[in-house]
Amino acid sequence: MTDHHTDGLIKKRTWLARALDRQLLTRRGFALTASVTVAVLILIIWSLLREGSGFFSTYQRELTIYRQAGLEYCDHVNKVVVGHEEIASGLNRALAAEVATVSAAARARRDAAVMATSAVEEAAVLSREALTAALAAESPDAATIGRIRAEVIAGQRKAAERIQLPDILTADEMQALREQLTAMQPDAEGPPALVQSLTAAAAEQDAAAREKFAALGTAAEEFEAALEPVATLHEAMKEIAIATKEAATQQHMAEDAKEKLLKAAGETTNAANADIFNKDAAQYDTAAIDFAARIQPLLAKQPEYEAVLPSYTAAARKAIAALPAESETKSARDLVGKAKDHFATHIAYADESAAQMKAWKWDEPIPKLKAGTHFLFGGDWITNSSWQDFYGVVPLFTGSLLIALTALLIAMPFSVGAAIYTNQFAGPREQAIIKPAIEFIQAIPSVVLGFIGISVLGDLIKSVSNVEWLQWIPGFPVQERLNIFNAGCLLALMAVPTIYSLAEDAINNVPRSFSEASEALGATKLQTVFRVVVPTASSGILAAMLLGLGRIFGETMVVLLVAGNRLSIPDFSDGPGVVFQPAGTMTGIIAQELGEVSQGSSHWQALFMVGILLFFVSLIINFAARTLVRRFAVARI
């Protein structure tokens, strides 16, 4: 920098250093790393788009085959079958509820005895297995068999002495059962005598109950039987449609394989292999499928359907009309009422179905955007099906969204509260503990959290939900331990550090002059914090929450392990209790299925489309957060 320099203080530059400008070199180096980062990002987007872009045409083709092969046609009938099953299930449940009023006690006594017996048998299960093995051996050894037999009996005796019997059994019965269990032989014919007599008693009670509720029983039975001809016809129709679809898939595969084989033959250097490839390729039959001819036998079933349908609807109407007006139990009354409601819509659809099928055209083209709308708004994600695969992202999207919102709702008070406290109220020593502690949460690997969710949190939620005085909470008692709430709790824990750090930054960025002015005007600390500091930082806090949401939305491992992977739209009829249902997520489905699908198939492309959608969701969330911060940023004074 100065002219004055002394030898020895400043090193002489070597020729290499003179030839290279260090500053320029450093700058270029950093520019290179920055551009590599951008290039990688572009490469990722490009490869996502490349793999996913084929999806719409592939899916469109599959949907076309779905129509041209007549699967869509069969699904009209399927809807009738499914509607019928729904109602039949309701009626059977109603019957079971009624029968239980008479035979529940007898059944409980039977079940108690059966459970006790199997528990005693279970206690000696290892020696029992050894005994079976010894008896099955090629040269049975009487001494060994005798020894193991004794072991089994001893094990069972020990268990029988210890076993707790429920007090729905009378004292005499308990004693008898205990004696019989103690004396149980490993190769006895049938269960102990008391179990047999209790089973017989329960069966007798059941029969009596069925007699009593014969009206409901016969109606349910007749309703179930009414579908028989329709179901048989449906199966026959399905066979025709699936054969056409199979042929179409085979043909497409043959084309594909032929192409691949010929290509491989052209590329390989091994002459013998090339010969084999060419010969194999020649074997494939790639003649186009004649859908017009193949659909005829299916359409020929139409008169048959029109013939069986009226007899079905008549029989079903008769059965439903024969349902008894009065029910003994409330649940039976509800179920029968619901079945009647369902029946009204079901029968209306059934009556209409024949006309709908008549109007259906196999060669009507599928609208161009169908594949896209089906993907974005379709409610079914069904893959590896034997009938038809559907890629509708709605169940996955709602699952992801519900989990993310639950997590955000839980994380918000903790992280924002902690941020306000550390920044405004905590002393330096507290700050030195709280900040690193919260940020440390980020270091817990998500797979570990997932494991905690399976092994600890799930059971905890389940046992808490069984507590008597908490039953007012919607969704309780919880049946599934892997559910949205479980995943939400763990993800909240993961989002807390992100939201906390960013919110704390936002509060820290509020100019000191604001709070000083507030305090100068005589406001208390609390007033300053809640009327001045937090409102000023609110856009930053909101942005922090949005970025936290982004973090949760993209998280994979926890939701894969803990959310339960039920690939259907959650049932919102439960209100907020919906959070105790299992759900599938967009990230989870990619992690679970991508490793195993064959490359380039529609399923593979669909998963990439889900990836692209995830990418856009993250992009939107980040964009929203940035806009928020920029628009409402406070000018520094």
Place this chain on the structure above:
Amino acid sequence: MKSVLLMAAAALAMAVNSNAQSIRVRGSDTLGAKLVPQLAESFKKKAGGASFDIAAEGSSTAFTNLAAGTAEIGMSSRKVKDDERTFCKTKGVFIKEHALAWDMIAVVVNKNNPVAGLTKKQIAGIFTGAIKDWSEVGGTPGPISIYTRNTSSGTYKDWMTLAMGNKNYAAGSQKLAGNEQIASEVAGNKNGIGYVGLAYTGSKGLKAVPVGGVAPVAANVDGYPYSRPTFLYTNGDPQGKVKEFIDFCKSGEGQAVVQRVGFVSK
């Protein structure tokens, strides 16, 4: 670019392989969780000098790995599909099938579930969603929770064919990653039902249900409706250690292991 990378990976793998003589086995979770590792252990004890690298993520992965040259042996709980065979062929891999053992898929319910048996029709109804409540099949009232394998599993598809008349699974079914997870969820939910390989029926808290009166035990392999063969696949005729291992699996000693682990030798 991709092929260069693949070749480099293959070369690297070969270099590693020639040093350690490691046999890479990929594929079915049903086979790879217990049976094949145990067979490998017994084989090592007997022959020595071989080491195994086993990963089990579903039958489909057997063929993708064989085709990519990243496995010497593929395990599958189903037969190879035509398109998989062709795909392998185009990569210069001519796969050969070796029957290994029979597996029985058992229907499991919670130990405290009083249901003592189900018919085939009831099982089809439960898994397709036509039957929704335990009271419909004579159990204690409560909504049925269905646990299935995920869609990439060979068992998922097999079960559809064997038990469900090729209908779709109920929309409410939960797709879990492996037999172990199904076993633990069913053990933890008194309204749960699922299916597992025979080897897993002994898990705690579970009860295997007889189907149409036939209990899922090895002796009933012919009468039980949900029995299926399982296979090992190799690239062409096996050579060297791989051949020795396959021969060992088929031998009396290997089949003894098969039975010990809970599969059926036939």
